Amino acid sequence: MEERKLTEKESLEVITSMIARTKQRYIGNGNILLMWGYLVVFTTILVWIMLGTTHQNVWNWLWFAIPIMGCSVTPFMARRQERDCGAVTYSDKITSQLWTIFGISEIVLTFMCLGFQFLGDIYCWKAMLTYTLVTAPIAEIAQGLIIKEKSLIIGGIVGLLAGLITICCVAGGIPLYDYWFLPLFIVVFIVMMIVPGHILNYKARRNK
Amino acid sequence: MKELDPLLHSQLRLAVMSILMNVEEADFVYLKEKTESTAGNLSVQLDKLSTAGYISVEKGMSGKRPRTTCAITNEGRKAFEEYVEALRTYLNL
Numbered sequence: 001m002e003e004r005k006l007t008e009k010e011s012l013e014v015i016t017s018m019i020a021r022t023k024q025r026y027i028g029n030g031n032i033l034l035m036w037g038y039l040v041v042f043t044t045i046l047v048w049i050m051l052g053t054t055h056q057n058v059w060n061w062l063w064f065a066i067p068i069m070g071c072s073v074t075p076f077m078a079r080r081q082e083r084d085c086g087a088v089t090y091s092d093k094i095t096s097q098l099w100t101i102f103g104i105s106e107i108v109l110t111f112m113c114l115g116f117q118f119l120g121d122i123y124c125w126k127a128m129l130t131y132t133l134v135t136a137p138i139a140e141i142a143q144g145l146i147i148k149e150k151s152l153i154i155g156g157i158v159g160l161l162a163g164l165i166t167i168c169c170v171a172g173g174i175p176l177y178d179y180w181f182l183p184l185f186i187v188v189f190i191v192m193m194i195v196p197g198h199i200l201n202y203k204a205r206r207n208k
Numbered sequence: 209m210k211e212l213d214p215l216l217h218s219q220l221r222l223a224v225m226s227i228l229m230n231v232e233e234a235d236f237v238y239l240k241e242k243t244e245s246t247a248g249n250l251s252v253q254l255d256k257l258s259t260a261g262y263i264s265v266e267k268g269m270s271g272k273r274p275r276t277t278c279a280i281t282n283e284g285r286k287a288f289e290e291y292v293e294a295l296r297t298y299l300n301l
Contacts, residue, residue: 006219008212008298014219015292018226021242083270086238087231 028085028147030200032077037193039070041186048182060117060125067107091146102139106132126176129185133163140192151196159192210294213287215260220245220253225288228263228280236276254278262287 006014043065050059078096082088109128116124137159144152162184169176216222223243227234234242240250254276257263262284266277280288 006217006222008295010219011212011217011222011295012299014222015226018223018242019230022227022230079270083235083275086241087227087234089231093232 022087022089028081028200029204030197032074032081033193033200034197035073035077036070037189037197039066040189041194044182044186044189048178048186051178051182057117063110063125063128067103067110071103071107095143095146098139098142102135105135126170126181129181130163130166130170130176133159133166133185133188135163137163137192140196144196149196149200151199155192155196159188162188210290210297212294212298213291215256215262216287216291218253220249221257222291224250224253224257224278225262225280225284228278229285229288233277233279236278239278257284260284260287 043062047059047062050056050062082092085092106128109131113124113128116127137156139156140152140159141156144150144156166176166181166184168174216225220243223245224239227239227242236247236250236254239245239254240247243250245253254263254265258265261281263278264281266279268275268277
C-alpha cells in the first residue's frame with residue numbers, strides 16, 4: 001500500500017477492505033486450555049489416589065497446586081498468544097476478563113475452603129469442586145460462542161450438566177463421595193478442556 | 209460541504225485508522241501485514257497519526273524482541289467518525 005491521496009470512492013473502498021481484513025478471526029491455539037485441563041486432571045487423579053489409599057485429609061493441600069502453577073504460567077502463555085496474533089480485539093478482551101473473574105473467584109474460594117477445613121469441616125472442599133463445575137463451563141460456553149468454536153460449546157454444556165447434577169446432589173443430601181465425584185470431575189475436565197484444546201491446536205496447525 | 213480531514217484522507221493512514229477502529233490494539237507487524245505496506249512507510253505514517261493525537265504508540269519488549277503496539281485514541285475515534293460522516297455527504301449516501 002502506498003501513501004497517496006484518494007478519491008472519496010477509494011476512501012470508502014479502503015475502509016471496507018480493512019474492516020473485512022480485521023474480521024479474519026485468529027482463534028488461537030488451545031495451549032492454555034490444555035495446560036489447565038491437564039493440570040486439573042493430574043492434580044485430581046493424585047488427590048483421589050492419595051485420599052483413597054492413605055485416608056489422610058492432608059492430601060487436600062495438593063489442590064493448591066492448581067492455582068499456583070496455573071496462574072504462574074498463564075500470563076506468559078497469553079502474552080505469547082497475543083504476540084502471535086498481533087492484535088487484541090474487543091471479544092479477546094472480554095474472554096480474558098471472563099476467565100480472570102472466574103480465576104479470582106476460585107482463588108478466593110480455595111482460601112475460604114481452607115478456613116472452613118480448620119473449623120473442622122473437610123466436606124467444604126466439595127463446595128470448591130461444585131462451584132468449579134458450574135462456573136468454568138459457563139465461561140467456556142461464553143468463549144465458544146464468542147469465537148464460534150463448537151467443541152468449546154459442547155464441552156461446556158457437558159460440564160454444566162455435571163455441575164447442575166452436582167448442585168442437585170448437594171441440595172438433595174446425596175453425599176459427593178470421592179469414589180464417584182472425583183472421577184466425574186476428571187472426565188468433565190477431559191471433555192471440557194483437553195478435548196477442545198487438542199481440537200483448537202489441530203485447527204491452528206491446519207491454518208498455518 | 210465539510211472538508212475531509214487531510215490527515216485521514218490518504219491511503220495508508222486511513223487503512224491504519226480503519227483497522228484500529230476495529231481492534232482494541234494492534235502491533236506493528238499486524239498493521240504491516242494487513243495494510244501490505246513497507247515498514248519504513250508505515251513507521252512514518254504512524255508517527256504522523258501519533259503526533260496528531262489520533263493513535264497511541266507504545267514501544268515495549270515481548271520476550272527478547274521489541275514490540276510496537278498501537279491503539280486508537282478518543283480523539284482519533286472522533287476524527288474517524290467525522291471523516292466517515294463527511295465522506296457520506298460527498299458520496300450522497
